Amino acid sequence: MTTLRRIAAIGLILALGACTTYSMVEATKGYEVGDAFKVDTPIAWNKARVHSPNIELWTLDGLLQTLVFVTGVSNGDTLFSGPDEKKPKFDEKSTIIEAKAFIIDSLLTSGVLEYREISFAPAKLAGQDGFRVEFKFTKEDGMERRAFVVGALKDKKLYAIMYSGAEIYFYDRAKQEAESVISSAHFL
Amino acid sequence: MIRPVVISAAVASLLSLAACQTTGGSTTASLTGGTPSLVDPLDRLIDKYETSGSVYEIPDMKAGVQPLLTSDEAGLWLMFDKFEATAKTSGQRLIDPALHNYVSQLVCKLAGPYCPDVRVYVMRVPEFNASMAPNGMMNVFSGLLLRAHNEAQLSMVIGHEIGHFVRRHSIQRMRDMSDKAAFHTFFSIAMGAVGIPAMSDIAYLGIMGSISAFSRDHEREADKFGVLFMRDHNYDITEGAKIWENLIRELDALGDDRPTRSFFFASHPPPDERAKTLNLFADKLQGPAFPAKDNRDAYRAVIGKHRHWMLEDEIRQRRPKRTLELIKILIADGYNVGELKFFEGEVYRLRNDKDEDDLNNAVSAYHEAKRLGGYPAKLHRSLGIVYRRLDRIDDARDELGQYLRLMPDAPDAPFIRQMLKPVG
Numbered sequence: 001m002t003t004l005r006r007i008a009a010i011g012l013i014l015a016l017g018a019c020t021t022y023s024m025v026e027a028t029k030g031y032e033v034g035d036a037f038k039v040d041t042p043i044a045w046n047k048a049r050v051h052s053p054n055i056e057l058w059t060l061d062g063l064l065q066t067l068v069f070v071t072g073v074s075n076g077d078t079l080f081s082g083p084d085e086k087k088p089k090f091d092e093k094s095t096i097i098e099a100k101a102f103i104i105d106s107l108l109t110s111g112v113l114e115y116r117e118i119s120f121a122p123a124k125l126a127g128q129d130g131f132r133v134e135f136k137f138t139k140e141d142g143m144e145r146r147a148f149v150v151g152a153l154k155d156k157k158l159y160a161i162m163y164s165g166a167e168i169y170f171y172d173r174a175k176q177e178a179e180s181v182i183s184s185a186h187f188l
Numbered sequence: 189m190i191r192p193v194v195i196s197a198a199v200a201s202l203l204s205l206a207a208c209q210t211t212g213g214s215t216t217a218s219l220t221g222g223t224p225s226l227v228d229p230l231d232r233l234i235d236k237y238e239t240s241g242s243v244y245e246i247p248d249m250k251a252g253v254q255p256l257l258t259s260d261e262a263g264l265w266l267m268f269d270k271f272e273a274t275a276k277t278s279g280q281r282l283i284d285p286a287l288h289n290y291v292s293q294l295v296c297k298l299a300g301p302y303c304p305d306v307r308v309y310v311m312r313v314p315e316f317n318a319s320m321a322p323n324g325m326m327n328v329f330s331g332l333l334l335r336a337h338n339e340a341q342l343s344m345v346i347g348h349e350i351g352h353f354v355r356r357h358s359i360q361r362m363r364d365m366s367d368k369a370a371f372h373t374f375f376s377i378a379m380g381a382v383g384i385p386a387m388s389d390i391a392y393l394g395i396m397g398s399i400s401a402f403s404r405d406h407e408r409e410a411d412k413f414g415v416l417f418m419r420d421h422n423y424d425i426t427e428g429a430k431i432w433e434n435l436i437r438e439l440d441a442l443g444d445d446r447p448t449r450s451f452f453f454a455s456h457p458p459p460d461e462r463a464k465t466l467n468l469f470a471d472k473l474q475g476p477a478f479p480a481k482d483n484r485d486a487y488r489a490v491i492g493k494h495r496h497w498m499l500e501d502e503i504r505q506r507r508p509k510r511t512l513e514l515i516k517i518l519i520a521d522g523y524n525v526g527e528l529k530f531f532e533g534e535v536y537r538l539r540n541d542k543d544e545d546d547l548n549n550a551v552s553a554y555h556e557a558k559r560l561g562g563y564p565a566k567l568h569r570s571l572g573i574v575y576r577r578l579d580r581i582d583d584a585r586d587e588l589g590q591y592l593r594l595m596p597d598a599p600d601a602p603f604i605r606q607m608l609k610p611v612g
Contacts, residue, residue, distance in 0.1 A: 086506035113279040120599035138279035
């Protein structure tokens with residue numbers, strides 16, 4: 001292998017490693033999430049840089065626990081950005097039931113394969129009437145995951161926070177901290 | 189040196205094609221490294237069939253025999269053993285015992301002496317497909333089970349896949365690609381040496397086209413085997429053509445959105461060619477006295493219980509034109525039309541295209557479902573939501589109220605009650 005090829009190979013590895021960048025969210029109060037929420041977190045999280053304008057993603061052990069903030073989906077927007085035209089689009093006239101279906105359908109068109117609902121009930125997000133849905137799901141890797149989403153509609157936009165984790169060990173490990181973040185949320 | 193794009197294309201082709209079809213072999217080669225034959229023409233295949241009296245006498249691949257570990261074929265099998273380990277724990281795998289047993293038993297019946305060599309994985313993938321790996325791993329997609337109307341139609345596709353296996357098509361294809369890649373390498377060096385390297389690109393195009401044509405021939409031969417397996421088990425061969433004709437209707441419904449097809453590189457014969465050929469087979473092999481069966485009742489008894497979630501999966505594909513055509517095809521088959529009309533309404537409701545008057549189309553479909561019966565209680569919720577959007581507040585109230593009466597403990601009942609307050 002020539003020196004030039006070695007440099008190119010190292011450059012490629014470095015570039016791939018840089019595809020996902022993380023920054024630290026320290027245990028703090030009043031942390032601003034996008035233009036949507038202010039939250040308190042009792043523990044530190046890793047904040048991943050994602051390319052969806054309506055999403056902020058926090059992780060703990062890689063992607064074994066994630067906290068996804070949906071920071072205001074407008075009429076006609078998809079939940080996750082990307083080239084897939086099949087992704088559901090949000091309708092500002094949605095009822096709470098349709099808003100929840102929009103989130104679940106968005107997950108199901110973004111890699112979630114099997115979805116089993118555990119509960120669906122009224123709840124408040126940042127003081128706004130909304131819903132809480134808990135479920136289990138699997139992706140292509142076959143790993144069973146558990147999650148809950150607390151969401152609400154405000155000013156014709158959809159806001160939500162979703163916590164998920166691998167069913168075995170990881171989900172329970174940070175559930176309380178995730179609940180704490182969600183219950184502290186208020187709109188900016 | 190061979191161009192990276194050629195290598196990448198060859199590897200990608202090998203992986204995708206081998207995973208999509210199965211092995212084949214000649215009437216003389218053994219599984220000990222012999223060279224499998226090319227495909228048999230239809231007449232010769234049918235002659236062999238009629239002479240031997242059984243489709244299982246045609247392939248030379250010995251049931252229960254594995255390739256020698258030193259052979260290239262063994263390498264191919266080992267590669268697919270790894271894929272199979274992934275399939276076993278895949279989140280897409282369906283483990284419902286009744287569904288799995290039904291499909292497995294059908295595969296076993298059609299595979300005859302090869303039954304112990306084939307392992308079936310029913311996968312939750314909402315596409316029209318099944319696949320056969322050279323090591324005996326067969327994947328059957330839920331989208332195929334949704335589209336087949338009866339056991340005869342499913343037998344055609346499964347028989348086709350078994351045909352790939354018993355004729356060892358994958359190893360033929362791997363060797364063909366290997367030979368052609370080697371030829372391209374030699375040709376590129378030679379052309380470069382004489383100062384016309386651009387000829388290498390032309391050769392590459394020729395080779396890729398040749399690989400695709402080889403693959404199409406395998407598909408045609410596998411179709412013939414599908415038909416012969418059907419014939420051996422008295423299935424109505426005309427049903428084999430129908431499943432392709434229905435797929436053509438689905439694709440045609442896409443209109444300008446229909447995926448463009450490169451004939452030159454296509455690895456499968458076009459669906460219309462397959463339907464036409466299968467009808468010819470039916471004419472040749474199935475006279476009026478043939479005791480053809482389709483076993484639709486047995487098929488519906490098993491698949492019917494799963495059709496609801498299969499249709500939900502189909503709707504999530506967000507291809508409303510195609511899904512509406514599929515539903516129309518299923519309605520013509522006549523099984524639980526009320527359920528189908530509900531899903532037709534769901535497609536319109538979710539598309540909500542004002543130019544197509546989708547909300548009113550949804551209302552019509554839901555009402556037809558109500559007239560026919562067999563629809564889920566959530567129809568009333570959907571209809572109530574549509575009425576709400578159409579500002580038909582009293583009608584919305586009636587339907588949502590009916591939903592609450594039928595499903596008082598539904599998880600979303602509290603939300604429906606909330607909705608009823610402002611409506612009133």
